[in-house]
Amino acid sequence: MTGPWTVELWRLAGFVLAGLVLGWLFGALAWTLPLSLLAYIGWQLHQLRRFVNWIRAGRRDDPPDASGVWGDLINEHYRLYMRGRRRKKKIAKLLTRFHEASAAMPDATVILGPRYDIEWFNEAAVRLLELKSPDDVGQRITNLLRHPDFVAYMNGGEYGEPVEFPVSPDSDRRVSARLVPFGNRQFLLSVRDVTRIHRLEQMRRDFVANVSHELRTPLTVITGYLESLAEDAREDPQLAHTYRAMEAQATRMRRTIEDLLALSRLESGDGRPPETRPVSVPAMVAGLAEDARVLGAESGLTVELESDPDLWLQGVESELQSAFSNLVSNAVRYTPPGGRITLRWYADDAGAHFEVRDTGIGIAPRHIPRITERFYRVDSDRSRVSGGTGLGLAIVKHVLQRHDARLKIESRPGEGSRFTCSFPATRILHRPPRSASA
Numbered sequence: 001m002t003g004p005w006t007v008e009l010w011r012l013a014g015f016v017l018a019g020l021v022l023g024w025l026f027g028a029l030a031w032t033l034p035l036s037l038l039a040y041i042g043w044q045l046h047q048l049r050r051f052v053n054w055i056r057a058g059r060r061d062d063p064p065d066a067s068g069v070w071g072d073l074i075n076e077h078y079r080l081y082m083r084g085r086r087r088k089k090k091i092a093k094l095l096t097r098f099h100e101a102s103a104a105m106p107d108a109t110v111i112l113g114p115r116y117d118i119e120w121f122n123e124a125a126v127r128l129l130e131l132k133s134p135d136d137v138g139q140r141i142t143n144l145l146r147h148p149d150f151v152a153y154m155n156g157g158e159y160g161e162p163v164e165f166p167v168s169p170d171s172d173r174r175v176s177a178r179l180v181p182f183g184n185r186q187f188l189l190s191v192r193d194v195t196r197i198h199r200l201e202q203m204r205r206d207f208v209a210n211v212s213h214e215l216r217t218p219l220t221v222i223t224g225y226l227e228s229l230a231e232d233a234r235e236d237p238q239l240a241h242t243y244r245a246m247e248a249q250a251t252r253m254r255r256t257i258e259d260l261l262a263l264s265r266l267e268s269g270d271g272r273p274p275e276t277r278p279v280s281v282p283a284m285v286a287g288l289a290e291d292a293r294v295l296g297a298e299s300g301l302t303v304e305l306e307s308d309p310d311l312w313l314q315g316v317e318s319e320l321q322s323a324f325s326n327l328v329s330n331a332v333r334y335t336p337p338g339g340r341i342t343l344r345w346y347a348d349d350a351g352a353h354f355e356v357r358d359t360g361i362g363i364a365p366r367h368i369p370r371i372t373e374r375f376y377r378v379d380s381d382r383s384r385v386s387g388g389t390g391l392g393l394a395i396v397k398h399v400l401q402r403h404d405a406r407l408k409i410e411s412r413p414g415e416g417s418r419f420t421c422s423f424p425a426t427r428i429l430h431r432p433p434r435s436a437s438a
């Protein structure tokens with residue numbers, strides 16, 4: 001048995017034995033035995049002092065030599081201490097590498113505390129967001145980046161989508177920011193410079209808007225001339241037919257241009273409708289149902305309307321009118337003679353819904369995800385013949401986005417389609433406001 005406790009017991013036995021031998025030699029056992037025990041305690045205290053002194057001195061020297069339980073205790077302590085030091089070094093190294101990696105990142109990275117106070121940021125944040133180290137550490141990020149869109153995003157609690165905003169009022173630099181929660185109420189804010197993309201987008205929008213605008217006037221003139229030429233050529237049916245065909249094509253071009261202009265108007269600004277007002281949707285859908293009856297009368301379409309007369313919306317009337325009329329016009333154009341079109345305007349727990357159902361040609365499932373793209377058509381010829389521009393559903397999508405609404409499309413080829421625009425409850429006005437209904 002050579003364990004530390006055995007050594008310790010032998011040591012105690014040694015002290016007691018020395019006390020006994022000395023007591024036997026001098027005939028004073030009553031003195032020598034307590035004295036030997038006292039010496040043993042003194043020795044233990046001496047070991048303890050050496051140990052404490054070594055710790056106090058910062059463990060810089062080698063650990064004190066000791067045997068028995070003390071040796072074991074010192075060794076175990078030293079082993080744990082060295083393990084902690086190695087771990088600390090490893091963490092420090094990792095942290096340095098993390099800092100180096102995030103410093104090298106082109107995107108600004110800011111670590112925020114529970115109240116959005118800045119804890120750390122990288123070099124890119126200094127360049128992109130003009131943060132200053134160490135002055136800005138501890139500051140709330142919303143005190144430094146004050147754009148209302150960013151502040152609303154931070155306070156909104158919905159961080160799924162990034163938010164885009166100009167860094168400061170006097171800078172043309174635009175950034176896209178995204179907040180990622182981690183750990184215990186900590187946040188990582190990642191910010192990207194999107195100035196170039198934004199400028200290109202703006203150029204594309206301006207180009208489309210300008211070209212459309214430039215083409216509109218000459219086209220209107222051409223359409224006017226063609227109309228009068230067709231009138232004049234009444235005597236010659238061949239010529240009159242040619243002029244009518246040209247006129248129809250010019251009208252189609254004009255419609256496409258109008259739709260392109262409508263789209264670029266919707267795209268300009270920050271994606272929110274300019275000024276919202278109470279909109280009498282019941283009156284709007286009644287008008288649309290009437291239009292559909294007139295348009296569908298020739299092909300014997302039945303049009304039904306079911307509408308909640310007290311259900312109004314907060315929105316932009318012209319935009320909603322354009323979106324809803326596109327859906328109704330599609331239902332009329334893609335429903336063969338004798339079909340049925342049903343318009344519904346109602347509210348439920350999820351919000352308010354405008355639904356256009358038809359018994360028309362329907363859409364194959366593979367086309368559904370793409371039909372709201374510009375110029376995407378299932379059957380180009382049919383769309384053109386019926387006067388479509390291929391932009392109707394793109395307009396619908398944009399208008400709905402600007403009204404926080406969603407478009408749901410359900411369809412079966414040969415059976416019909418159902419387009420539902422769903423508005424959040426926050427946009428519902430239950431009773432016509434007095435000033436607007438007056």
Ligand code: ADP
Nearest residue numbers: 330331334371377378383388389390391392393
């Ligand atoms: P278009 O002017 O060609 O109708 P839209 O953007 O309005 O363009 O619609 C895109 C395509 O979606 C249409 O070309 C058509 O193929 C399909 N579509 C839209 N509405 C309906 C509907 N009610 N029934 C069947 N197909 C439809």
